[in-house]
């Protein structure tokens with residue numbers, strides 16, 4: 001694996017996890033990582049402002065700009081290959097990656113999920129739906145998971161988890177905020193450990 005490790009971050013929204021990663025890099029906590037590109041599936045999202053603020057080049061690759069899913073997926077792949085990406089971090093990316101992309105980067109795509117996988121993962125479980133499901137289940141704790149991406153949603157090997165308590169009378173928003181605080185610590189820490197181990 002080359003040094004530095006060239007990382008792309010894929011986003012679709014606010015990008016608070018993106019910012020946690022970029023902040024960690026600025027603080028010297030990701031010595032082996034170079035963030036080479038941010039790719040957004042949506043134009044105008046705040047994540048792009050954060051990329052700008054930290055001086056990381058960004059590009060929008062949105063499904064609507066392409067005639068079909070295949071062309072969209074190849075454009076996404078092109079946007080990664082073009083800048084010689086080694087590792088991909090999904091940070092609130094809301095589109096599916098196709099088999100070809102997953103195969104090409106197998107074992108080098110990380111995702112963060114706002115629950116303790118394998119619980120509360122899978123198609124349809126994203127955003128506040130995750131926290132609503134946790135509260136409805138009566139679980140005493142929740143948390144977040146960084147895992148490797150494979151062909152199934154929220155399924156690949158777990159790299160790290162952080163736990164938070166579920167408090168009596170929690171709203172989904174309160175639980176989400178408590179989990180998000182942990183996400184912002186866990187993702188940079190896990191990316192550091194992951195890149196340190198790459199050979």
Ligand code: GRF
Nearest residue numbers: 014015016017092112113114
């Ligand atoms: C986070 O909760 C993350 O776990 C999930 O999507 C959310 C993204 O938030 N995959 P942000 O865009 O990083 O603020």
